[in-house]
Amino acid sequence: MPDKAKDAKTGREEGWLRTIGSKIWYFFNSLKLTLFVLISLAVLSIFGTVVEQNAPVEQYLTQYGEKWTSWIMYTRLNDMYHAWWFLAFLAALALNIIVCTFERFPPKWKSLLVHIPEKFDPAIIDRFSHRETVSLNAGSDAVRDRLLKVLKKKKYGVSESGTKGDYYFYAWKGRVGRLGSDFTHISLLLILAGAIVGSYAGYKDFFAVNVGGTVSVPQAEFKLRLDKFWIEYYDSGQVKQYKSTLTVLEDGKDVLEKQIWVNEPLDYKGIKFYQSSYGQSWNRIQEAQIAVKHKGKEALGETITVKWGETAKVPGTRYSVKLAGYTGDFAYDEATNQVFSKSAEAVNPAIRVEVFDGDKEIATPWLFVKYPGIFPAIPNADEDLVFTGYVPVMYSGISVNKDPGTNIVWLGTSVMGFGFILAFFVYHRRLWVHVRETGKSTEVKIGGTINKNTLVLEKELKDITESLTSD
């Protein structure tokens, strides 16, 4: 007795689950849903092209005002292609495809394998909207041979039945064309899968590397050194291309050298390195020009060139000066007492020098190219140092991208191309032909179907009857 009660209970639960399950299944097994999802994705995507994506909040505030901005943030319209509701539509697309394929593919496959009708009923021909009838002055055997020749030339498969004086033919061509839509749909699933793999297993990063500098690559056992960076120009002065020579280092050893430029990345162990930008380094220069200024004189004295990290004598004085630091966009953090670069641009270039009186370091001032002489470089001296110019070090901006999903996406796109060829350029044609001797002449009745492009079928039927009558 207790067993029975339990059975009834689980039975009820299963039934309940099954109902929900079949409701969901039924929901996704709908071609109306397909149209709805396609149109919705199209319409929703428009918003993302109108509202700029991933911009700083301030920009939305100035553009849309406070009320709308909070609404944009709330609905994630500022990053809508990653918002849950947009992803939900993509998921619906995928589920819709999966369920519809499960429902439709097996019977379709079967009907393509077992496609020859068991019984040939000549009445079927009259029911086709595309049909032709011709009468030939020849015996049925001669007509049969001619027909078979024509169909063979047109690459039809033929199944024949009937007897002399009353032949039946069923002919077919282009069955694989029916699979085009399935290949296309599977390709979409592959592309989505590739995108998902990429977003979970991949990463993006960016390095700005000074020439000569080395960086370690995240999630990888190798390092990268920038050996050289240069820009090529057109005669007109426009930038033609910018290029970096990169060396891959493994365990401290050089293993590979490659030139990269825009459109020509380095691919090493599944990680790609792209030339994406360049600029002046914000924390290093090659050399600085420093001029001496004597108190009370307007004109600058002699200018010296100091190389990075090196020390030079300041002519006509007791002092020497070492180029010890550089920052491209000078900023000072009072809390930590630190100097830093506000941006990567040379907005306010400044150098730090160490000034020596003989062997003794007496000052470490910052000198500004745009504000010469605002702070005296050497305390209590008759001379001052003025930073007049510098030769920058270039950095090369390199984007890093690891995306193991890319290959799945490319596989998907190949499948899609194949699917397109089948879906749009291979038509499934099926012809029914009845050859019947009527006294002296023979009547040929031919009709059939095509899965798309009925104009082709009309032309085909005309072609066939013409070649039967002409020769």
Next chain:
Amino acid sequence: MILSLVFFTFSFVFYILTTALYLGYWVFKKKWLGQTATAMAFIALASTSMILISRTGESGHAPFSNLWESMMLFIWATNVAYLFMEYKYKFKVIGMVVMAIESLGMLSASLLPYKFKSVEPLNPALQSKWHWMTDLLSTWGLEKYAIGWLDFHVFTTFIGYAGFAIAFGLSILYLIKERSEEKGSGGALVSAFPPSRVLDEMSYRAIAWGFPFLGVGIVSGAVWANYAWGTYWSWDPKETWSLITWFIYAAYLHARVTRGWRGKRAAYISIAGFLAVIFLYWGVSFVLPGLHAYA
């Protein structure tokens, strides 16, 4: 730059003449007018080809790198597609709509500001050449003429646009024809159109060409972006709009194949699709910010 603009002027005149001839053929139904119209369409095609060829000579790269050049490609591709269709289906009245679209295209290209027309050297991101092709051509010292993803991407996309433009023309003819068939009172002019059933089917065929080509165009753009920007998809407005357009035509195909939407409703989707193409092509370039330099 002079030569391509000279050919442009010639072509403009040729397209207007071609349109007039097709119109004349439609109104007067004289066979010789129809034949002259087709001949003129070929002359216009030759002239458009000369624009593209002379532009290639002037700029030293395939002429697909600014809006004006891409318009020439669009007009060229639409003309080729139209002549192919005329040859296949033997209906000439469709020519007047397609050639009117061509003339409008020429007009809008001529109105473009100078900076969209001039010969520009390729910026770094636009320089992509296939290695295999460069290697192959370098055996004869012709590596300068190698093409790459840029060319392939633009070319396939524009074949797609051409298919959609023709489908658009056919859909308009369909709506006119269908209406007169319904009323049963088609004037002599409308009765010169092919039967509405045929117009409907032809416009489906044009979309069945446009859809896969736009698809290949989108995919090749993604492949190229993966080389140039390091990511195959970045939801840039041009990319997104190409997807929107592609989905509209996907909806067209599904409505047709799975729900039997033909005729009027199909024609409306086809027209909506072409409006999306126009926005994708021109609207996005001028209205929305993005990574795509032009077209």
